[in-house]
Amino acid sequence: MNQPEFDQAFARDFETLLAWRRDVRHFRPDPVAAELVEHLLDLTTLAPSVGNAQPWRFVSVDDPARRAAIIANFEAANAAALSNYEGEKAQLYAQLKLAGLRQAPRHFAVFCDEATDQGAGLGRMTMPETLRYSAVLAIHTLWLAARVQGLGLGWVSIIDPAAATASLDVPSGWRFVAYLCLGYPEADHLEPELQRRGWQAREARCREVLQR
Amino acid sequence: MNQPEFDQAFARDFETLLAWRRDVRHFRPDPVAAELVEHLLDLTTLAPSVGNAQPWRFVSVDDPARRAAIIANFEAANAAALSNYEGEKAQLYAQLKLAGLRQAPRHFAVFCDEATDQGAGLGRMTMPETLRYSAVLAIHTLWLAARVQGLGLGWVSIIDPAAATASLDVPSGWRFVAYLCLGYPEADHLEPELQRRGWQAREARCREVLQR
Numbered sequence: 447m448n449q450p451e452f453d454q455a456f457a458r459d460f461e462t463l464l465a466w467r468r469d470v471r472h473f474r475p476d477p478v479a480a481e482l483v484e485h486l487l488d489l490t491t492l493a494p495s496v497g498n499a500q501p502w503r504f505v506s507v508d509d510p511a512r513r514a515a516i517i518a519n520f521e522a523a524n525a526a527a528l529s530n531y532e533g534e535k536a537q538l539y540a541q542l543k544l545a546g547l548r549q550a551p552r553h554f555a556v557f558c559d560e561a562t563d564q565g566a567g568l569g570r571m572t573m574p575e576t577l578r579y580s581a582v583l584a585i586h587t588l589w590l591a592a593r594v595q596g597l598g599l600g601w602v603s604i605i606d607p608a609a610a611t612a613s614l615d616v617p618s619g620w621r622f623v624a625y626l627c628l629g630y631p632e633a634d635h636l637e638p639e640l641q642r643r644g645w646q647a648r649e650a651r652c653r654e655v656l657q658r
Numbered sequence: 659m660n661q662p663e664f665d666q667a668f669a670r671d672f673e674t675l676l677a678w679r680r681d682v683r684h685f686r687p688d689p690v691a692a693e694l695v696e697h698l699l700d701l702t703t704l705a706p707s708v709g710n711a712q713p714w715r716f717v718s719v720d721d722p723a724r725r726a727a728i729i730a731n732f733e734a735a736n737a738a739a740l741s742n743y744e745g746e747k748a749q750l751y752a753q754l755k756l757a758g759l760r761q762a763p764r765h766f767a768v769f770c771d772e773a774t775d776q777g778a779g780l781g782r783m784t785m786p787e788t789l790r791y792s793a794v795l796a797i798h799t800l801w802l803a804a805r806v807q808g809l810g811l812g813w814v815s816i817i818d819p820a821a822a823t824a825s826l827d828v829p830s831g832w833r834f835v836a837y838l839c840l841g842y843p844e845a846d847h848l849e850p851e852l853q854r855r856g857w858q859a860r861e862a863r864c865r866e867v868l869q870r
Contacts, residue, residue: 449846450674452806459668460675460806464704464799466662491865492676494801496815498852500864507870527783555870565858569815571739575790576815579835582794584864587676589706590802594664594672603708603781603788614870623791634661640710646777652703652712652796658719658767658826 463593470598471639473549473629478597483552483628486591493587495580499565502584502623505614507553515613516555516605516625517547523604546600550627555610556585561619581623588626598631675805682810683851685761685841690809695764695840698803705799707792711777714796714835717826719765727825728767728817728837729759735816758812762839767822768797773831793835800838810843 452460487504495501507513547553558581570576589599607622640646664672699716707713719725759765770793782788801811819834852858 450671450678451808452671452675456668456671457806459662459664460672460803461701462662463664463672464701464803467704467706469706487865487867489673489676491860492679494679494681494798494813496813498850498858498860500861502864503866503868505868505870509870512870523784527781530779530783559863562863564861564863565852567742568739568852568857571742571816572735572818573815575787578787579791579794582791583798586706586795586798591672591676594669596663601706601708603785604783606784614868616868616870638710640777640780645780646710648703648710649712649776651771651774651776652714653699654715655699656715656717656826656828658717658721658724658828 463590466634466636467590467593468598468631468635468638470600470627470631471546472632473546473551473598473627474632475549475551476630477551478629482595486588486595489591490584490588493580493584495565495583496570496576497565497568499562499570499577499580501559501562501564501577502581503557503559503616503620505555505557505616507555507614512613513547513553516553516610519605519609519613520547520602523606527604546627546629547602550600550629552628554626554628555614555622556581556624556626557616557620558623559617559619560621578621578623585624585626592628596630597628600627601625602627675802678846678848679802679805680810680843680847680850682812682839682843683758684844685758685763685810685839686844687761687763688842689763690841694807698800698807701803702796702800705792705796707777707795708782708788709777709780711774711782711789711792713771713774713776713789714793715769715771715828715832717767717769717828719767719826724825725759725765728765728822731817731821731825732759732814735818739816758839758841759814762812762841764840766838766840767826767834768793768836768838769828769832770835771831772833790833790835797836797838804840808842809840812839813837814839
């Protein structure tokens with residue numbers, strides 16, 4: 447198979463994809479076709495991983511009782527987080543509807559299988575966290591692939607990972623990495639919600655490159 | 659600005675990009691145009707981040723003495739790793755030229771600014787590691803964007819992070835996340851090098867989805 451070359455039109459559209467990918471919090475209730483979700487999950491297997499260990503483990507959370515446990519987990523963590531902000535900032539924070547947990551038709555918990563023998567430990571002796579980082583790379587792959595199909599993904603990080611792990615009854619050795627909401631977005635925005643709502647604008651520091 | 663829609667041709671090419679992205683270890687010595695590198699670094703700022711904190715910090719490593727320190731760091735970590743493998747596996751491991759450190763025209767260390775006040779701590783109270791995960795998302799953005807332009811990226815994880823941090827004299831509060839090699843690949847392969855060399859094939863476990 448010959449190596450592919452990507453033309454300028456593709457490069458331009460790819461950059462549009464990066465610019466329009468959003469952390470989606472507001473979803474339409476419309477279901478997502480099961481075959482489409484399966485296809486997106488197939489694509490996650492193409493993500494990079496340390497030693498080719500492929501340690502990501504996706505859990506589809508559909509049981510109402512388990513979803514309720516996750517929502518309760520989020521609400522408790524959110525209340526604790528809120529107590530750390532005062533005045534206007536707290537108001538803003540409270541108004542930000544940070545989780546599409548109630549609206550999103552699909553929920554996925556993502557774990558890292560820390561007990562996996564895949565990859566034989568290659569490349570992660572000095573930096574074992576690279577195994578978790580590999581799961582993060584699979585999440586980003588899903589995120590972009592979903593957006594290509596008009597779907598939105600939201601990453602809920604305001605959650606107690608130990609309680610979430612217990613709620614989901616996963617194999618021992620799996621470490622909680624992320625909780626994701628997936629569905630069709632209510633609206634598309636070029637600007638991130640936290641930016642539109644005055645929380646955090648893009649800053650120049652993330653673009654400074656030290657020369658060493 | 660209207661929301662973009664991505665057509666089937668783009669979706670197909672995007673999947674080709676995911677399939678052909680490789681962890682590149684063998685580079686041609688050809689330089690990479692500075693403007694192209696700047697453009698790729700611009701694109702990293704579009705990566706998702708927790709609370710929009712944008713905590714990734716790229717360090718361009720060009721000084722020969724600093725590069726030599728990183729290579730010595732890699733060699734020490736590699737020797738230590740090698741002592742953990744026996745027989746055939748060790749031979750294979752030794753043969754794998756795991757770092758393109760000597761060939762790649764551009765080197766980048768990636769840090770996470772753990773002291774940043776950007777994002778005001780939003781969303782990372784229960785899972786502070788999501789700040790590092792945000793830096794990983796920026797790396798994956800760079801990885802894919804580089805491949806669109808025919809460039810290869812290699813992630814060197816066999817490295818002592820504390821020693822690397824010390825070698826590069828970065829601001830305090832920056833945590834070492836990754837060391838990257840960037841350049842034009844010697845050859846393109848659809849199959850990962852670790853797979854071609856019999857180390858680790860793709861496995862079904864990374865595609866199993868638990869139902870909960």
